[in-house]
Amino acid sequence: MAFPLLHMRLFPLALALSLILPAPGAWPYLDPLTHPSADHWELVGGDWSADQGSLDVDPGAGALAHLKGLEVNDFQLDLEIKADARSEVGVIFRGQKLDSKPDAYEGGEVRIHPGENTIYWDSVAKTRKPIAHRPLPIESDQWYHLRIQAAAERVRIYLESSPITSDSWPIFDGVEASFTKGDIALKASGDQASFRNLELREIRSRPLSDSFTNPVQEGGADPVVLHDNGKYYAYTTHTARQRGRTQGIRLHTSTDLVHWKDEGFALKDRDSWGDHGFWAPDIVEKDGTFYLYYAAQERICVATSNSPMGPFRQKTKEPMAPDSIKIDAHVFEDDDGQCYFYYVSFGQGNEIWGGKLNDDMVSVDPSSLRKMLGPDEAWERHQAPVTEGPEMIKHQGIYYLTYSGSHFAHPEYAVGYATSDSPLGPWKKYAFNPVMKSTSYARGTAHHCFIESPDGKEIFIVYHRHQSFTQVSPRNLAIDRVRFVPDPAGGPDILQIHGPTSTPQPMPSGAH
Known part of the structure; x- marks a missing residue:
C-alpha cells in the first residue's frame, strides 16, 4: 500500500537521547589538538606533527596517541577525524596496555576506512572481536565528526560529515560488556590521518520511564x-x-x-x-x-x-x-x-x-x-x-x-x-x-x-x-x-x- x-x-530522535546526561560537576576535557602537550599525550609509532591546525600522523603499520592519566568508564567523546583512501583512523576507548606497541592494546575500538567506505566497531583483547560494521559514504581527506557514548555496557556510535546534533541518529546502538573502564587513545594506520577538537565528558545514564x-x-x-x-x-x-x-x-x-x-x-x-x-x-x-x-x-x-x-x-x-x-x-x-x-x-x-x-x-x-x-x-x-x-x-x-x-x-x-x-x-x-x-x-x-x-x-x-x-x-x-x-x-x-x-x-x- x-x-x-x-x-x-x-x-528527531531527541527523546531517545535523553538516556544520556552530563554528569554533574564533571570535567570536561577539551583539547583542540593543535599543540598537544607531552604531559597529556604519549605518542606510540608513526610520524606525528601538529603544525597544520590539527594532530597529523603518517602512521605506517600503526600509530596511536595515548591520553595519559584520564581513565574513563561512562563518557561521551567528540572528535573530528579524517584519513586518505589508504588509511584507517579512529579511537580506542576504555583501553588498556596502550604504552608499548601500537598493536598491543586492548579495549573498544571505532575506526573508519574511507577507501572501503566502512565504519568498524571492534572489541580487541587477545583476539579481535568484530561487534558491528556498516558501509557508509565516507570521503577521503574530509573531516568527520565522531561521537562515542558509553554508559555501562551500552555503546552508541555516531558519524556525520557535519556537526552532530540532537536530530542525529547513531550508526550503532548496541551492547558490549568486555571493557567497562580504561583510557582513551587516538589510532591510525596507513598513509595519512588527522585529528582535531577532542572533547571528553563524563556522563550518567537514566532509565527511560x-x-x-x-x-x-x-x-x-x-x-x-x-x-x-x-x-x-x-x-x-x-x-x-x-x-x-x-x-x-x-x-x-x-x-x-x-x-x-x-x-x-x-x-x-x-x-x-x-x-x-x-x-x-x-x-x-x-x-x-x-x-x-x-x-x-x-x-x-x-x-x-x-x-x-x-x-x-x-x-x-x-x-x-x-x-x-x-x-x-x-x-x-x-x-x-x-x-x-x-x-x-x-x-x-x-x-x-x-x-x-x-x-x-x-x-x-x-x-x-x-x-x-x-x-x-x-x-x-x-x-x-x-x-x-x-x-x-x-x-x-x-x-x-x-x-x-x-x-x-x-x-x-x-x-x-x-x-x-x-x-x-x-x-x-x-x-x-x-x-x-x-x-x-x-x-x-x-x-x-x-x-x-x-x-x-x-x-x-x-x-x-x-x-x-x-x-x-x-x-x-x-x-x-x-x-x-x-x-x-x-x-x-x-x-x-x-x-x-x-x-x-x-x-x-x-x-x-
Whole structure:
C-alpha cells in the first residue's frame, strides 16, 4: 500500500537521547589538538606533527596517541577525524596496555576506512572481536565528526560529515560488556590521518520511564503487520514444521507494536492448498475483504476473510499462476489505485519479480511480469545468492523496493533497497547497502515490513532476528525506527534505520 506517512517531515530522535546526561560537576576535557602537550599525550609509532591546525600522523603499520592519566568508564567523546583512501583512523576507548606497541592494546575500538567506505566497531583483547560494521559514504581527506557514548555496557556510535546534533541518529546502538573502564587513545594506520577538537565528558545514564527492548515477541518470523481500527495484526511464519501438526500462518495482536498477544493460527493448512512450508505472509484489505498472501510448498496462495482475525480460507484450493510465482508475496497499491504484485522466483538464485495485480486481487497480468532485481552484490550472496522479502514504499514520488539479502540462516542476512521512478523499475540499488545488517548483539536481522506508530508520527521497521548467536529458530520479532534523510550527493532521499538495537528505546509515539 502507499504510505502517506512517508511524505511527512523528518522527526528527531531527541527523546531517545535523553538516556544520556552530563554528569554533574564533571570535567570536561577539551583539547583542540593543535599543540598537544607531552604531559597529556604519549605518542606510540608513526610520524606525528601538529603544525597544520590539527594532530597529523603518517602512521605506517600503526600509530596511536595515548591520553595519559584520564581513565574513563561512562563518557561521551567528540572528535573530528579524517584519513586518505589508504588509511584507517579512529579511537580506542576504555583501553588498556596502550604504552608499548601500537598493536598491543586492548579495549573498544571505532575506526573508519574511507577507501572501503566502512565504519568498524571492534572489541580487541587477545583476539579481535568484530561487534558491528556498516558501509557508509565516507570521503577521503574530509573531516568527520565522531561521537562515542558509553554508559555501562551500552555503546552508541555516531558519524556525520557535519556537526552532530540532537536530530542525529547513531550508526550503532548496541551492547558490549568486555571493557567497562580504561583510557582513551587516538589510532591510525596507513598513509595519512588527522585529528582535531577532542572533547571528553563524563556522563550518567537514566532509565527511560517508558521503553521497549528488542526482541519484542518470541517466535515471529517473516512478519507483515496490518494496522486496522487501532489494533496491529502481525502475521508470521510459524517455526514448528513437524508433519502431522497443524501448519499455517500465525497471528499476534498489539495496540502499541511492543506488547503482543498470540492469537493462534490466522490460517490453517486444512483451509489451504499445500500441507507444509507455510511462509512469509502479506496482507491487504479491499472493499471489506482481507486478502492473505503466503507461500505453501514454495508456491504462493491467496486466502480471504471478512476479519483481520481470520479464519482465512481459500475458496479454491490452488496456488497462483504462473508456476514461476514461488515465495515471498508483497502487494503495493499506488496512488492511482493500481495494485502491483511482487514475489520471489528461483532463477540465478532468489530473484525478485513484479507485475500488475488484477482487480480480483488473486491473479496477475502475466504480460506485465518482469524481473526487478537479483543477487549480484557480495552482501546478497552469503551462504546462497538471495534477494527476497520484497517490501515497497513510496516517498516523494520515488519508489523504494526494499528487500533482504543472503540466506535467512546466515548471520549476515540483511536489509537493502533500490529506487526507481516507476513501480516496475528499472531499479538502481543504493550504493551503500545494506542499510541494516547483523551485529554481534543481533543476528539475522531482516525480512521486514514498515508500519506507522499509533499516532502516525513515526515509521517503524518490523523484522525478525535469529534466536541467538548460535541458533536461528525460533526467530523473534523486533522493531526499530526508520526515516528518510537528504542525500548529500543530490540523489533520492536516503532510507535510514536506527537499528538493529538491543538496548532500551522510547516507546512508539502515541503508545499508551
